[in-house]
Amino acid sequence: GPTAKDIAKKMGYDDVASVLEKAEKATAPHKYKRYGKDNNARLVVYETGETGSGKNPFEAVKIADYVPGAKKKSAGPPPTTIGLLFPGQGSQYVKMMSGLKDNVKVKEMIATAKSVLGYDVLEICLNGPEEKLEETSVCQPAMFLAGMAGLEKLKQTRPEAVERPGCVAGLSLGEYTALCAAGVFTFEEGMELVKVRGAAMAEAAKTKPQGMLSVAGLEQPVLEKLCAEQAKGGEVCQIANILFPKGFSCSGTTPAIEKLKVAAEKAGAMQAKMLKTSGAFHTSLMEPAKEKLEKALSELLPKMKPPRCDIYMNVTGKKIKAGTPPSEFIPMLGKQLCSPVQWEPSVRQMIKDGMSEFYEVGPMKQLKAMM
Incomplete structure (x- = not known):
């Protein structure tokens, strides 16, 4: 059955552990009294057993009301049945970003990207040359930026699609854009990861033709x-x-x-x-890149957050539910470099799970053409 944490999230309760921690810090030491009119217990558990059993399946969560400071939050509207899809390497083209570069939020992303990368990736997006934009180490950060910029554009026309997506998914590199859109890591953290990924894959591609x-x-x-x-x-x-x-x-x-x-x-x-690619992506030839990427992922993992919506992963083609701890799915990003991308199975599963509308967020319309 569902865990107390699952039910708490569904009903909109505050995190009990967090509230208790704050209460402990704000309360001076005193004698603990669980019963009677002078009861000062912060949390009273008067019924134990498997969550979801008994007459009231939410009892294990409702006891949070006994914690000083705990509040019931509005659950808000449910997720839409909209899937956000993010393209990967191969959808880039010179002059991409030209219609988005003046957006205030996008300008902030461009500045952050320049700081992380050490060069002006927007300049390459706008003016090329094409050969430079196609380089794996450049193309991946450029496509990550373009995808997140596209999300800002979609927010203007379909805000509910961005705020309450039914799910997200990305093709190869696009998986990082999807994870960022789902709130797993920040734009800056995502740019750091794709910088490492692109450079590592480019290096691995040099080992043999x-x-x-x-x-x-x-x-x-x-x-x-x-x-x-x-x-x-x-x-x-x-x-x-x-x-x-x-x-x-x-x-x-x-x-x-x-x-x-x-x-x-x-x-x-x-x-x-x-195809115009320098490497044998998603094969054993990317093993050297996998090791470097896994190191970067491991270092960032403690900062990552559970996704705010469902995610469909390339390696399995299956759904990772909203709220899943990153430690349960982030290792798939390393495996992805050396494993086939299950894109068609992912899309079929999204439709089976109720997604009825899709937006390709990023340059070109290659994902749309494949559906």
């Missing part, structure tokens, strides 16, 4: 078999992103990916196109 291939029109088992056939003699070749029905991207060492392109075309693929 690597690449990615977009494949459409083949069933997943067929493509998996083709990948396995190319992954011989020390080569790496595997599905990196499960994007839409019969739509994938594959990553691996360059010789294997080039052979996969030929094999996919022979097998009847509608498309087999090399």
Whole structure:
């Protein structure tokens, strides 16, 4: 059944532990009296047992009313059935951010990004060159900034979508934007993380020639078999992103990916196109980057907060409920670098869970095109 903490959140009660801590600090030592007219107990538990049992399932929470200072807060309106989706690397383009750079909140983000990165990422977003914007170490911070700026734009037209989203999700890098939108970490903390992630992935991509291939029109088992056939003699070749029905991207060492392109075309693929990326993202070739990223995540973890809305994670394609401790899902961000992104399963699960409206928050409309 639900825990006392779950019920407290649902009913809008203050955190009992926090109130007790404040009461302890504000009260001088005195003799404890639990019963009688001089009772000075801060918290009286007169019925124990599993939360949710008995005639009153909320009894374990309602005792919080006996704590001096505890107040019942308005639960407020429920979450919408709107899903916010954030794109990843590959949706960038020169001149992005041009319509948002003068927004007051966005200006603050731009200043913070410049401070964290040590260079003006807005200048690259606006004027390029394209080759610079496509660099993994630059593109990832740029897309994180663009996604959060897009959230400010959406706030002006659909404030309820931003304030009470039904869920959030992001494709690869976009997962960081989604977590920031859900309140797990601040914009500055998120920028620090994507700075580390982008630099680490760029470095890992230099270990040996690597690449990615977009494949459409083949069933997943067929493509998996083709990948396995190319992954011989020390080569790496595997599905990196499960994007839409019969739509994938594959990553691996360059010789294997080039052979996969030929094999996919022979097998009847509608498309087999090399992508403009420097690395074999979401494969074992990103293991060196995973170690560096996990160190940064571990250092920031104590500051992170539970998400204010549901999140669908890339590694599993499943929901992480609002209020879940970050320690239970943040490790997935490290695994994501070396694991296939379950995007199509995520979207299917969102719809199954009741999401009826979606907003792609960020440059381009690639996620919309895949739905």
